[in-house]
Amino acid sequence: MTTDPVTTDPVTTDPVTTDPVTTDVFDGARTRDWTRRFADSVYATEAELTALDQQAGDGDFGTNLAAGVRAAGLLLDRREAPAGPAETLGIMADAFLDEIGGTSGPLFGLLFQALSRAAGSGPGLTTAALAEGSARGLAAIRRVGDASPGDKTLVDALAPAAAALRAAQGTPTAAALAAAADGAWRGVRDTASLTARRGRASYLGERATGIPDPGAVGVALFFDSAAGTVHSLAPRLSTG
Amino acid sequence: MTGYFENGVGELVPDALSGFARAHADLVEYDAADGYVTARHTAPTRRVGLLSGGGSGHEPLHAGYVGAGMLDAACPGRIFTSPHNRQVFRASRAVAGPEGVLHIVKNYTGDRINFGIAAERLADEGIACARVLVDDDLASDSEEIAAGRRGTGATVLVEKVLGGAADAGTGLDKLVEFGTAVAGRCRTLAVASAAHHAPTTGEPAFALPSGELEYGVGIHGERAGRTRGQGRVGALVEEMTDALLDDLRPGSGEPVVALVNGLGSVTSLELYGVFGELCRVLDARRVRLARHLVGDYVTALDMRGFSLTLMVADQVVLDFYDAPVRTPALRW
Numbered sequence: 001m002t003t004d005p006v007t008t009d010p011v012t013t014d015p016v017t018t019d020p021v022t023t024d025v026f027d028g029a030r031t032r033d034w035t036r037r038f039a040d041s042v043y044a045t046e047a048e049l050t051a052l053d054q055q056a057g058d059g060d061f062g063t064n065l066a067a068g069v070r071a072a073g074l075l076l077d078r079r080e081a082p083a084g085p086a087e088t089l090g091i092m093a094d095a096f097l098d099e100i101g102g103t104s105g106p107l108f109g110l111l112f113q114a115l116s117r118a119a120g121s122g123p124g125l126t127t128a129a130l131a132e133g134s135a136r137g138l139a140a141i142r143r144v145g146d147a148s149p150g151d152k153t154l155v156d157a158l159a160p161a162a163a164a165l166r167a168a169q170g171t172p173t174a175a176a177l178a179a180a181a182d183g184a185w186r187g188v189r190d191t192a193s194l195t196a197r198r199g200r201a202s203y204l205g206e207r208a209t210g211i212p213d214p215g216a217v218g219v220a221l222f223f224d225s226a227a228g229t230v231h232s233l234a235p236r237l238s239t240g
Numbered sequence: 241m242t243g244y245f246e247n248g249v250g251e252l253v254p255d256a257l258s259g260f261a262r263a264h265a266d267l268v269e270y271d272a273a274d275g276y277v278t279a280r281h282t283a284p285t286r287r288v289g290l291l292s293g294g295g296s297g298h299e300p301l302h303a304g305y306v307g308a309g310m311l312d313a314a315c316p317g318r319i320f321t322s323p324h325n326r327q328v329f330r331a332s333r334a335v336a337g338p339e340g341v342l343h344i345v346k347n348y349t350g351d352r353i354n355f356g357i358a359a360e361r362l363a364d365e366g367i368a369c370a371r372v373l374v375d376d377d378l379a380s381d382s383e384e385i386a387a388g389r390r391g392t393g394a395t396v397l398v399e400k401v402l403g404g405a406a407d408a409g410t411g412l413d414k415l416v417e418f419g420t421a422v423a424g425r426c427r428t429l430a431v432a433s434a435a436h437h438a439p440t441t442g443e444p445a446f447a448l449p450s451g452e453l454e455y456g457v458g459i460h461g462e463r464a465g466r467t468r469g470q471g472r473v474g475a476l477v478e479e480m481t482d483a484l485l486d487d488l489r490p491g492s493g494e495p496v497v498a499l500v501n502g503l504g505s506v507t508s509l510e511l512y513g514v515f516g517e518l519c520r521v522l523d524a525r526r527v528r529l530a531r532h533l534v535g536d537y538v539t540a541l542d543m544r545g546f547s548l549t550l551m552v553a554d555q556v557v558l559d560f561y562d563a564p565v566r567t568p569a570l571r572w
Contacts, residue, residue, distance in 0.1 A: 097361060098326045103353045106325050110360050117364065144356035197386075 024172035026125035026226075031085035032076065035092060038225040039069035045221065048233040049214050056152075056196070056211040064105040065218050071095040086120030089113075104215045107145065107154065111137035111219075127168055127176040134162035134180070152196035154215035157184040161223050177226040184220035185236050188212050192237075212237060244439045252439060253296045253318055260303060264568040267307045275323070276315045276331035277303040281566075283407040288415055289313065289335035290406050292344040292399060293328060294351050295320040297436075298459060301395060301538045304569030310403035311344075311567070319439055319541070320460045322350035328358035332369060339412045340368025344399055344419070346391025347375035370412055372419035374398050376426040376549060378487055379456025379464060392459050393501045393549035394426035396537045397561070400570065404560025425552040427487050428499075429480045432457040432545025433470055436504060439541070459503065459540040459547075473510075477517035480548050485525060490552045495530030496522070497561065499549035502536040506546050511535065514546055530558055537569070 026034065042049075042065050049062030072095035076088060083091065089112050096109030111134070118133030119125045138158045147153045160183035168176035191213040217233060224230050246252040254272065261270035261277065270277050276293075292302045293315030302314035312335035317323040332341045341362065345355045355371065362369040376394035380387075402419045410418065433453045435445040438461075445461030448454065453476075454464035470476070490496055500515045502508075515534045522529050530553060538547070553561070565571055 097329075097357065101324065103350070103357075106354075106357045110357060113361070113364055140360045144353055144360060146352070 024127075024174060025123060026085055026173055028082050028084040028088060031088045031119075031125055032083065034226050035069075035072065035076065035088060037229045038222050039073055041221045041225045041230040042066050042069050042218075044229065044231045045217075045233050049217060052211060052217065052233075053214040057214055060102060061104055061214040061218070064100050064102050065108070068096045068100045068105045068108065071099040084119075085125040086116050089116035089119060089125075092116075103145075104154065104218070107141050107215070108218065108222075110140045110144065111158065111222075113137070114140060125173065127165065127171060127173050130173065130176060130180070131162065131165035131169065134158065134165050138162045150194060150197075152191050152194040152213050152216075154213065154219050156191045156194070156213060157187040157216035157219035160184060160187040161219065174227065177223055181220060181223040181227070184216070184223050188216045188220050189237065191216050243442055244437075246439065249440055250318070253316060256296075256299075257303065257316065260568070264307075267566065267568055268303070271331075271334075274330045275327045276313055276334070277306050278313045278331070278335055279307050279311065279567075281308045282312055282335075283308065285409045286312075286406050287337045287339040287409055288406050288412050289332070289337045289341040290344065290399070290402060291315070291328070291332055291335060291341055292395070293317065293323045293331075293355075294346050294348070295322060295460070297541045298538050300536070300569035302399075305396065305399050305567050307565070307567030307571075309407060309563060309565035309567070310399055310570065322348065322354045325354045325357035325361070328355055329361045332358060332362055333365070333367065336362075336367050336369075340370070342402070342406070342412060342415050342419070343369065343371045344395065344402065345371055345373055346395055347373050347388055348390065349387055351391075368412055370416045372398065372402065372416060372423055374423045374426075376423065376428045377458070378427045378429050378483060380458070381487070390458055390462075392430065393428040393499050393538045393547045394423060394551060396501075396533070396570070397426060397497060397499060397549065397551050398423050400565060401557055401560045403565060404563035407563060408560070422551070422557060425488065426549060427484045428547050428549040429455075429483060430457050430459065430503065430545060430547035431455050431464075431476065431480070432503060432540075432543050434505075434544035435461055436541035436543040454545070457543075457545060459538065459543075461540065461543070473513060474517045474520075477514055477548070478521050481518055481521040481525075481550075484548065484550045485527065488550055488552050490527055490550075492526075493528060495528050495553045495555075495558060497531040497551040497553050497558075498522075498529055498533070499537060499547075499551075500532070500534045501538055501547045501549065503543040503545040503547060504536070504539040505542045505544050508535070511546060514548070518548065531561060 046062040053061040072092045093109045093113035114137035115133035118129040147155045149159045161180040164179040164183035289312040291313045295317045297319040313331040315323040315327040359369045374391035374395045375389040377390040377392045380390045453470045456464035
């Protein structure tokens with residue numbers, strides 16, 4: 001039997017080079033790079049995160065977040081074959097959910113789990129998958145922590161990030177993630193003026209007012225690291 | 241300063257669980273790697289796995305209630321510390337029935353969050369999971385306490401009744417509805433004449449002058465809203481019982497189940513004395529005491545105190561309560 005070119009699916013013979021949205025999909029390698037930069041951002045800012053958490057929590061958040069990215073990095077490096085985006089994020093989820101004590105680390109694991117699911121159900125980590133995964137992760141974290149926006153928790157960064165991704169439908173993934181990072185950092189800066197009602201800082205009440213929530217900072221670091229490593233929190237926290 | 245008999249800080253809980261599993265090898269199994277206890281025998285009629293857990297230091301809660309007719313698994317945390325979500329997740333996967341798994345959770349922020357994270361992970365894997373929250377502690381019933389009433393002694397009664405219901409083949413949604421209603425009809429009050437000693441330091445969690453007692457104490461050394469003179473136990477039990485009845489308001493002829501519970505280092509002599517006083521008060525108030533338990537069921541390390549729990553029941557609840565149970569700490 002001879003191959004008839006007419007019956008060949010034009011989509012497969014003509015790869016999606018002309019579609020800016022689809023070519024911008026984060027494949028396995030780009031997702032792995034993102035998680036590497038997230039780890040680097042966490043290591044670079046660990047001391048600043050710890051200082052924040054000593055003022056607005058119990059002081060172990062920087063250590064826990066670093067333990068999470070370290071555990072995930074070890075699991076990812078152990079793989080022989082390169083992982084796809086869903087698998088990479090799934091490994092991040094397992095590391096944060098299984099290996100990290102306290103509650104904030106495992107809550108990050110729920111975000112990664114939701115992103116992994118969303119990436120796996122479609123063509124990869126598209127803007128649409130990121131929007132869906134972030135929204136689902138946000139919903140899970142809100143259910144678990146009984147936290148609403150304004151309670152001075154990581155929800156205050158994740159909610160605007162998820163909203164930015166939803167609003168960015170149809171734009172390239174990198175641009176959508178940049179918008180998510182902007183939204184998350186705005187949310188972080190807003191937490192400084194809030195009095196905690198849930199989570200780590202709620203036991204401190206007014207005393208933590210003026211201090212941004214470290215968990216929210218962690219969320220912003222994650223989205224920001226899609227574009228590059230964050231070497232210092234100070235410029236991000238002071239931008240108006 | 242009180243010296244605990246242990247191999248070192250952090251060793252007490254895993255060492256005790258290993259010994260517990262050997263002592264009750266016919267009833268339970270201990271997975272030391274993942275940190276949970278499971279039942280060896282479970283009724284074939286059960287469609288939903290029952291799981292509970294929480295900080296250690298409340299023995300025999302929760303592992304003591306793992307077995308036929310009660311819990312399928314328990315996840316003990318470190319002393320007075322919530323179990324990790326990984327323990328709850330893996331134990332839930334191990335005991336989930338065809339209709340999933342039910343978590344019986346005492347109302348503490350850490351327990352709610354860690355069981356909640358496990359529930360999200362189970363949902364992600366397509367395992368149905370739901371929760372019954374136990375919040376019976378009357379002393380923490382205040383609009384100022386956003387976290388709500390704490391979960392204490394009633395946990396044993398809720399676990400027993402739900403065990404009976406699960407063995408009857410009740411599905412997950414019905415168990416949640418039924419268990420929530422049962423838990424909602426339980427109230428507890430606890431008093432202590434001396435705090436527990438912290439295993440790390442051997443020091444008492446709080447100091448109390450001789451002859452004084454904490455009225456409304458928690459099971460982790462949380463101090464009560466008020467300190468008062470100890471006085472005669474009859475007057476104390478009457479005040480506690482009236483407070484519980486005033487909140488529960490059992491209807492005429494409604495059966496009540498009572499738990500007189502030692503918090504760790506109150507003598508059996510004293511507990512039966514308390515039970516006698518409780519009966520006297522209930523008789524005087526014409527409340528029908530249908531079932532009772534007297535002993536150490538939910539402790540707070542070596543706290544010198546006791547709690548009173550009343551559960552307003554009906555015939556269905558009593559039937560499930562009476563159903564056979566065979567666990568290390570409860571059997572009939």
